[in-house]
Amino acid sequence: MPGGRLTQQERQQIALGLADGLAYAEIARRLDRPTSTVTREVMRNGGPTGYRADLAHRATERRTHQRRQAAPRGADTPPQVHGRDPEAVREYEETLTTVFMQSGLAKMMSRVLACLYTSDTGSATAAELVRHLQVSPASVSKAIAFLESQDLVRRERDERRRERYVVDDDVWYQSMKASARALTLIVETTQQGVAILGPDTPAAIRLENIARYLDFVSETTARAAEQAREILHVKPGASRTSDE
Known part of the structure; x- marks a missing residue:
């Protein structure tokens, strides 16, 4: 199975598959890619009716450039624990976000939930979520309020009396x-x-x-x-x- 980012040619094949009414799984099989890769690609670039290969390719290049500018490597870059590949972790977090969105959650709620699920502690403060997701405090607050109303997260105080948002095993x-x-x-x-x-x-x-x-x-x-x-x-x- 090939790894790495989707090529422009693969995006064109995705667009053709969508036009032919093929399911994500069938398109992924033809590309020899995981279904989750195709699903994430389509969902974040206009959906099945609005997907355009050229626009999706340019949008991906733009997002990659923005991430590199927002998170330059250096002394401030947090160390990766357990020998994890940071790029693979980021890609997986995006995949999990897409799956949550397909289940009915809005994008920001899905991003917050995916962030909490992929952290070893299963928790984060509002400031940590804002920093990790590169969004406004208001966006995090709104997402947490909804997730809490659905019993998908809960609040607790840590040893420094900071409010943390937690996902339970239950x-x-x-x-x-x-x-x-x-x-x-x-x-x-x-x-x-x-x-x-x-x-x-x-x-x-x-x-x-x-x-x-x-x-x-x-x-x-x-x-x-x-x-x-x-x-x-x-x-x-x-x-x-x-x-x-």
Whole structure:
């Protein structure tokens, strides 16, 4: 699998694939690239209907130039821990941001969440987020307020009494439980419609089938979330060792 940045020729192939209605996975297969690479490229450059290869290529060159100017190498550049490749880390953070955006989060919320997830501490202060993301304090504040309202982050005070924003291991458990509750509400509402629209009518049958399907999905999701919760707190390899 080739590495490095997308070439202009590869971007042209992406544009042709989109014009032909191909899925991201198929375009990526033809390029011998990860699907996430193609997804990120399209999402950050106009989306599937607005993507233009030449504009995307120029925009990437411009962003690269701006990053080099904003973060020159030198004494102020933070050291990379664990021998990590800083460029690979940055690329992965962008990929994770794109995935969060596809799940429905706005761009700034996705960037903040990706930043927190890829930090070893799983936390950051507002000043650290502003510095890392190169955005305004107001943008960070707005993003944190939304993420907190969705139980995706929480606040705590560190030893210096600074407010830190934290992503917990339990965040996806809470998210799955919230998703199950939301589905339950849809089930209850669609079932009400069956009586209103009249039994055995096409609309009522449609709603009844939706209710039955989502009721099964909701129950399965809630049960799986409970059963798998302990995985969130197990260190890699520990579960395998305990089973042997």
